[in-house]
Structure formats: C-alpha cells, structure tokens
Amino acid sequence: MxxxxxxxxxxxxxxxxxxxxxxxxxxxxxxxxxxxxxxxxxxxxxxxxxxxxxxxxxxxxxxxxxxxxxxxxxxxxVLLSHPRFLHVSLRSGDEELFARTQTFDPRAIPAGDVPIYSAWSHSGRTTARVVDVGRGLQADYARLARAGVGVAGRVVLARYGGAYRGIKAKLAQAHGAAAILLFSDPEEDGAGKGEVYPKGRFKPGWAAQRGSISSLTVAPGDVTTPGWASPPPGVQGRRLSAEETAARLPGILCTPIGADEAGAILDAGEDARVHIELELERKLFxxxxxxxxxxxxxxxxxxxxxxxxxxxxxxxxxxxxxxxxxxxxxxxxxxxxxxxxxxxxxxxxxxxxxxxxxxxxxxxxxxxxxxxxxxxxxxxxxxxxxxxxxxxxxxxAGFQGVLNEVLKRVPDPKSSGGNLWQAWQSEDGxxxxxxxxxxxxxxxxxxxxxxxxxxxxxxxxxxxxxxxxxxxxxxxxxxxxxxxxxxxxxxxxxxxxxxxxxxTRGRSGFDGAEAAAFMARLVRRAGLEELDGEPWLGSLHAERIAVQFDALQGRLKGLETAYRFYQELLQPRGLQGRPWYRNPYWAPGIESGYAAETLPDLRRAARGEKGELDSGVQTLVDALEAYRSTVSEAAGAGTGETTTR
Ligand SMILES: [Zn+2]
Structure with missing residues (x-):
C-alpha cells in the first residue's frame, strides 16, 4: 500500500x-x-x-x-481547437435522465479547468438514438453489420482502448454516424479496479479522458502546415486553405463522457435519445x-x-x-x-x-x-x-553500449544496492x-x-x-x-x-553495426509472420532485404558517419498515402495509431495487386545497395576511423 x-x-x-x-x-x-x-x-x-x-x-x-x-x-x-460550449443530455420520453453543459474561454485570465472535450471535433448539434459499438474498431462495425445493425445517422457509443481515439472517430464518420461518444470502461481504470479518486487512484464515474482526434497517422503537427514549419508571430507564412484544412480534420461530432453517463445511456433502452451540442473554435494561436x-x-x-x-x-x-x-x-x-x-x-x-x-x-x-x-x-x-x-x-537500436554503461550507474529505487541495468535485464540475463x-x-x-x-x-x-x-x-x-x-x-x-x-561519446556513441543487425532481425521476423494463415511477406522476400543489412553491419562498425544510419533508410517520397512519414521500416499502424507496425507499405502491397510486393521489396533493396556503396566508398577513402569532433 x-x-x-x-x-x-x-x-x-x-x-x-x-x-x-x-x-x-x-x-x-x-x-x-x-x-x-x-x-x-x-x-x-x-x-x-x-x-x-x-x-x-x-x-x-x-x-x-x-x-x-x-x-x-x-x-x-498554429491552428488549435479549443472548446467553447459543450452540452450532452439524455431523454427517454418526457424524462430527462441527465444533462451536462460546460463552457470555456481560452482567453480567460486565469485560465480555468478545461472541460471534458475532444479536440478537433466538428461543431454542431444532433439528437439521435445510440448504438453501442464496443470499442468502435473496424471489427466491431463488421460484427454489427453482420447482425443487421447500421449506425448511419445514429450516435455511436465507444469504449476507450485498443487504438488511438482519432481512429475511432474516423471509423464512426466513415460509417455515417452523426456523433461519437467515448468513455472509459470502469472495469479497466475505474470503480471496477479499486477505490476511485480522491480516496484511491482510479477514475470516478464523473471523470473522463480528454484528447485529440486529429489524424496522427497521416501527419502530426500543425494541420495547416504539413511538412513545413509554422511561422513565428508577425510573419505571414504559407498555409493550406480553409477547405484543404477542413478536409484533413474530423467532420464528426465527438466528445468523451463519464462512465456514469455512459451507464445511464446503456440502461436507458431503445427509445432514449441523446442530444449533443458542441461548439469548438478552430483558430490560430x-x-x-x-x-x-x-x-x-x-x-x-x-x-x-x-x-x-x-x-x-x-x-x-x-x-x-x-x-x-x-x-x-x-x-x-x-x-x-x-x-x-x-x-x-x-x-x-x-x-x-x-x-x-x-x-x-x-x-x-x-x-x-x-x-x-x-x-x-x-x-x-x-x-x-x-x-x-x-x-x-x-x-x-544502436545505443546498447551507451545504455549498458549508463544503466549501471543509476541505482534502482526498488532494490537496495541494485541498479537499473539489473532491473532491465530479462530472465535469461x-x-x-x-x-x-x-x-x-x-x-x-x-x-x-x-x-x-x-x-x-x-x-x-x-x-x-x-x-x-x-x-x-x-x-x-x-x-x-x-x-x-x-x-x-x-x-x-x-x-x-x-x-x-x-x-561525451559524440558520434561514436551510436553503433551502426548493432542497428543494422537489429534491422536484419526485424525484417527476418516479418518474413515469418502470417496473415490469415499465410506468410504475408515470406522468407524469400525477407531474406533479400535482410542480407543487405547483414552486409552493412561489417562496414558500419566504427564508421563515423554511421550516426546517420536511420536517415539513410528514409524513403524521400514518403509512405503511401502519408508522405510526411518517411521511415519504410516501421510507422504508427494505420489501424492502431500509437503502436508501431513494421514494413507498412509492404504490408499494404501484400494485400494489393500481384507484383506490388515484389516491386516494393526491390525498392528497399535498391536503396540499401546504394547506401552500402556510399559506405564502402567512405571506408575505402580512409574515413573509417571514429573521429568525432
Ligand atoms: Zn503526454
């Protein structure tokens, strides 16, 4: 305790x-x-x-x-999304089961508590019946469709968890819902877990998780300047037009609600209607x-x-x-x-x-x-x-040497005499x-x-x-x-x-050989992965890429320019449909948002036309061969010494 x-x-x-x-x-x-x-x-x-x-x-x-x-x-x-007026209520017949109205002024002095809201939600109002969509992921909508339940024009109620909340809003919008309400299941971090705040650390029924629903997996940052920097105050920089900006932002009403409110909605039955009014301000700040x-x-x-x-x-x-x-x-x-x-x-x-x-x-x-x-x-x-x-x-990968050294110097607060290195080791040491x-x-x-x-x-x-x-x-x-x-x-x-x-170590702190060995393992592992019972990449494809990393390993050992290893792996034209993301080896998953997915474009290619996967693999192989030849030249020119300035 x-x-x-x-x-x-x-x-x-x-x-x-x-x-x-x-x-x-x-x-x-x-x-x-x-x-x-x-x-x-x-x-x-x-x-x-x-x-x-x-x-x-x-x-x-x-x-x-x-x-x-x-x-x-x-x-x-930059463009921000502040709440101004938020209202959620539930009616069954003539009876109002709950109603909550909150206002906020971002210019207030002092700044007050920010109400429960989802940044970047669309503004507007709706009154509609509610469909419980579980976690609100693709599989949930497929399950509902099989049961003959549609969500068009409805308010969908979704639990947090399983993916970035912005992905849930996007899916609800794609399925034609009028609004999405998000809540935390009390079994996951509320009363079902233990005493709630302030008596305990878990979430009370009135509290809710705020958060942004912007398209992190397409491009993070100021939505009006994707790929270039937003200007300082007083400078007129280039920005997307209002229409281009709106197209990149959610077009659906979205707000979190407390578990108490979600419980009331779930208990209210078929005839109940939720009324939502949201006014958010998308403005430059x-x-x-x-x-x-x-x-x-x-x-x-x-x-x-x-x-x-x-x-x-x-x-x-x-x-x-x-x-x-x-x-x-x-x-x-x-x-x-x-x-x-x-x-x-x-x-x-x-x-x-x-x-x-x-x-x-x-x-x-x-x-x-x-x-x-x-x-x-x-x-x-x-x-x-x-x-x-x-x-x-x-x-x-690439900092094992640094971490070995550093973690041994830091005492583990959980064990007297132990250090973080020991705390971090797996069972096999x-x-x-x-x-x-x-x-x-x-x-x-x-x-x-x-x-x-x-x-x-x-x-x-x-x-x-x-x-x-x-x-x-x-x-x-x-x-x-x-x-x-x-x-x-x-x-x-x-x-x-x-x-x-x-x-202190400077450029030599990064171990390019270690990073290349890690990438080879990552690719070989992907070669063994299956999708619907079939390898999606396959060992032959994986091996073609992995051997390139094997070959790089020896050449990067002790090479001063190895600190740019990950830059060399970038794909200048970016990933398919999201050019801001340029790392072809891993990216936030389109369907998860937070978690990394390896070889994202190859995964897409594997589901596409025959031959797409071959050419995707070839692109990576070509880029790695080109990198290997520049590394070889550098080594041949005698700059292979670790000479950090
Ligand atoms: Zn944070």
Whole structure:
C-alpha cells in the first residue's frame, strides 16, 4: 500500500536519503526537490494557447536559466481547437435522465479547468438514438453489420482502448454516424479496479479522458502546415486553405463522457435519445516551445525533450517528464561545476501543444530539419514519465553500449544496492530488446520524418485512471503514483547520465553495426509472420532485404558517419498515402495509431495487386545497395576511423 501523504517525507528519509545525499539535496524532513518542482508546475493549468501555458513557459525558462542553460523561447502560430460550449443530455420520453453543459474561454485570465472535450471535433448539434459499438474498431462495425445493425445517422457509443481515439472517430464518420461518444470502461481504470479518486487512484464515474482526434497517422503537427514549419508571430507564412484544412480534420461530432453517463445511456433502452451540442473554435494561436542549451565543443548536439502543455494540470502527463528534465538540468549543472565539459551540446526541449497533435515538436523539427540531419545525434523523449518505480525503455537500436554503461550507474529505487541495468535485464540475463516507437508522443517527428535515432523511457507501475483527466494532478502524484518522489529523482538521474554519456561519446556513441543487425532481425521476423494463415511477406522476400543489412553491419562498425544510419533508410517520397512519414521500416499502424507496425507499405502491397510486393521489396533493396556503396566508398577513402569532433 502507498503511505499516507504526511509520512512520505519520513519514508523518503528513512529509505533513501542515505543513497541520494548530494543528489536530491533534501535533508531530513525537507521537501524533495522534484516534489517542490511538481507542486509549482501543476498549480496552474497549461492548455496550449491559454494564459496558463504562457506563465508555464516563463516558469520553465526561469528554472533552466537558474541552471546556467542558454534559453530560447521558440514561438509559433498554429491552428488549435479549443472548446467553447459543450452540452450532452439524455431523454427517454418526457424524462430527462441527465444533462451536462460546460463552457470555456481560452482567453480567460486565469485560465480555468478545461472541460471534458475532444479536440478537433466538428461543431454542431444532433439528437439521435445510440448504438453501442464496443470499442468502435473496424471489427466491431463488421460484427454489427453482420447482425443487421447500421449506425448511419445514429450516435455511436465507444469504449476507450485498443487504438488511438482519432481512429475511432474516423471509423464512426466513415460509417455515417452523426456523433461519437467515448468513455472509459470502469472495469479497466475505474470503480471496477479499486477505490476511485480522491480516496484511491482510479477514475470516478464523473471523470473522463480528454484528447485529440486529429489524424496522427497521416501527419502530426500543425494541420495547416504539413511538412513545413509554422511561422513565428508577425510573419505571414504559407498555409493550406480553409477547405484543404477542413478536409484533413474530423467532420464528426465527438466528445468523451463519464462512465456514469455512459451507464445511464446503456440502461436507458431503445427509445432514449441523446442530444449533443458542441461548439469548438478552430483558430490560430501562439504556442511556445522552451529550449535550454548547454554548449558543447562542436556543432553536434543531443536533445532530450518533453511536452510542457497539459489538458488540465497534468502532474503525470507530462508534468512528471517536465520535472524530471528540469531536475536533470540541475544535475548536469552540478557536473559542469565539477569541471565536466560537454562535447556534443545538450539541448533540453519543452514542447508546447503536444496534446493537440504533437504540434510544438513537429513544427520545431521541420524548422530545424537541416541542422538536425547534419548534427543531431539522438532524441531522448520523456512524456508521462513517472507513475511508479518500474523502469521501461523503448526506441531505436544502436545505443546498447551507451545504455549498458549508463544503466549501471543509476541505482534502482526498488532494490537496495541494485541498479537499473539489473532491473532491465530479462530472465535469461540478457538486455531486453527495445520496443519500436510508433507515435503518440514527441519522438514522432525525429523517428519518422527526420530519421534520428530516439529513445523513450518511463518509470511506471502505479497508474490509476488519471490519464487526461482533471485529477491527473499533484495530489494523485503525491499520494499514489510517486509518493516518495524517487521515480522522478531516478528519471532525472537517468537522463543526466544518458546525456552526459552521449555528449561525451559524440558520434561514436551510436553503433551502426548493432542497428543494422537489429534491422536484419526485424525484417527476418516479418518474413515469418502470417496473415490469415499465410506468410504475408515470406522468407524469400525477407531474406533479400535482410542480407543487405547483414552486409552493412561489417562496414558500419566504427564508421563515423554511421550516426546517420536511420536517415539513410528514409524513403524521400514518403509512405503511401502519408508522405510526411518517411521511415519504410516501421510507422504508427494505420489501424492502431500509437503502436508501431513494421514494413507498412509492404504490408499494404501484400494485400494489393500481384507484383506490388515484389516491386516494393526491390525498392528497399535498391536503396540499401546504394547506401552500402556510399559506405564502402567512405571506408575505402580512409574515413573509417571514429573521429568525432
Ligand atoms: Zn503526454
């Protein structure tokens, strides 16, 4: 059980201060530094485009300045979707079973709590019967169709889970529904799991998950500037027309509702009608990315980033990432004071408007594409970083050497004397393979558009039902998710050590041979996968690609330019139907949204005309052969030495 709030400091003192003296800088009975940072950060709401976000940006900038970082406020004008008026009610005959009306003004000072809404929903009103569509995925609509149930003109009711919510809205629209209501099944993160907030950590029946329903899998970022950067204030940049923009946004009414409301709808029977009125504002607003820089000796740089915006107060999402990175900034500062000099520069990025569709990071990445390609070494992502003490990490292969070193230096908060390396090993004593990054957080532009290697990590285990609710707040964090604040402190220590190691190793921190070996395994695994009882790619096809990676392995070993390995794999024309995504080896799944799907275009080709798959495989083989010959030339020209500047 988690200790009560008043005992948290005592517990921290008793269990851990001995091992953390000089790091946490909290004496016996003093408030842990991360707790104070989180308390300050989460005392205001931080929705992008509101005054809360602006003061949050200043607060982050001040904390970075205190640590001696050069601070830049990167301001951009982007399209956002704010709620203005929201109404949902249920009637059966003359009886009103429930009614909820909420209003919001994004220009209010101070910014208030953001009501329960789905960003990018269409505006309008409807009154209709409700169809329960399960999770609202393709299989659910197929099942309903087989049973003779149509959803055209109806309001569909869908449970969260199984895919990105934007995909559910898209499917509901495609099937002709008038509106979609989303709710969290209380069996998954509410009363069915345990005590609800504030007594426990699970979701009360009145709370609901906010979120964006934009088309992440087509292109993240500002929808009016797909593939190029949105301009700073006062600059007239190129944008899509209003019609082009509207075509890329949902055309359906969508809003989350609480489990209590969903229960009332499910109990109301056939004759009940739901009335929905939604007024949202799609307007240009200024957003602010905050960047802090610790200069290195050359032009190269490593980035650690996290989004600083939140739906409401966001203590976990992504306040826990923000606090961890700010604490890492303090730890790095201490190393510099001790005489350490960064080789590659260290950039700490605090992105805005992630919640609306990864906007801040995407626009910044597009604006700095050239510099990133030439000098970006790695992107390390923090987001909802802390909800417990269980360490997990995913990302691009190529940093095993760095991780081996770094994880051994960071104590595991769950075991006395243990370290994160031990915590991360699988049962057979081998390090776990990194899970591929799909989408749903700020690594997306770096991994899928720019070809930078990226890592994404978290400390989890205690999460309740707080995700995107108003009770993802300081109390939830302090009582339930990280009551000792050791998750935050360990996350900060990990980021500090990782940045330190990557900065010091420079370009040689990335092991191209390891990455090539991983890609060969990935492709061979796909060769064995079956679809409807048949291999969809097949071992022969897979082998043709995999042997290219085998051949690259030896040549990339110790090669300075190997840090650009993932850039070399990019397909300049992009993926089919989504040119912004340029990584042909994995992409967020069209039908899942968050999770990565390997070889996305080949998968499509396998379902298409005969011969499409052959030519798709040939395209990859040709590109890899071309890469191999440039690598061979470079090696032949004698630049094979690891000479990082
Ligand atoms: Zn987040």
């Amino acid at each position: 988690t200790p009560p709030i008043r005992n948290a400091f005592r517990l921290l003192s008793a269990l851990s201060i001995a091992g953390w003296v000089g790091l946490a800088r909290a004496g016996d009975g003093e408030e842990p530094i991360c707790r104070r940072l989180s308390r300050e950060l989460t005392s205001h709401t931080r929705l992008a485009g509101t005054v809360g976000s602006e003061s949050g940006a200043r607060w982050v900038a001040e904390r970075l300045s205190e640590c001696g970082f050069e601070v830049e406020l990167d301001r951009r004008v 200024e957003i602010v990315n905050v960047l802090g820089r610790l200069p290195g000796t050359g032009e190269d740089f490593v980035i650690a980033g996290n989004h600083r915006d939140a739906w409401v107060r966001g203590a976990q999402d992504a306040g826990s990432g923000t606090v961890s990175l700010l604490r890492a900034a303090q730890l790095l500062r201490a190393r510099v004071d001790d005489g350490w000099q960064p080789r590659a520069a260290i950039v700490l990025a605090f992105w805005d408007a992630e919640e609306f569709g990864l906007i801040g990071s995407t626009e910044w990445g597009e604006a700095h594409a050239e510099r990133l390609r030439e000098h970006g070494l790695c992107y390390i992502n923090a987001d909802s970083t802390v909800s417990g003490l269980n360490f997990g990490i995913g990302g691009s 081998k390090p776990k393979e990194l899970r591929l990054l799909g989408s749903g957080s700020d690594f997306t532009v770096f991994v899928h558009h720019l070809g930078l290697p990226a890592l994404n990590f978290s400390f989890h285990g205690n999460a309740g039902g707080q995700y995107h609710t108003s009770f993802d707040d300081f109390l939830q964090m302090d009582r339930f998710l990280d009551p000792t604040w050791q998750g935050h402190e360990t996350a900060a220590r990990f980021v500090c050590e990782l940045l330190l190691e990557m900065s």
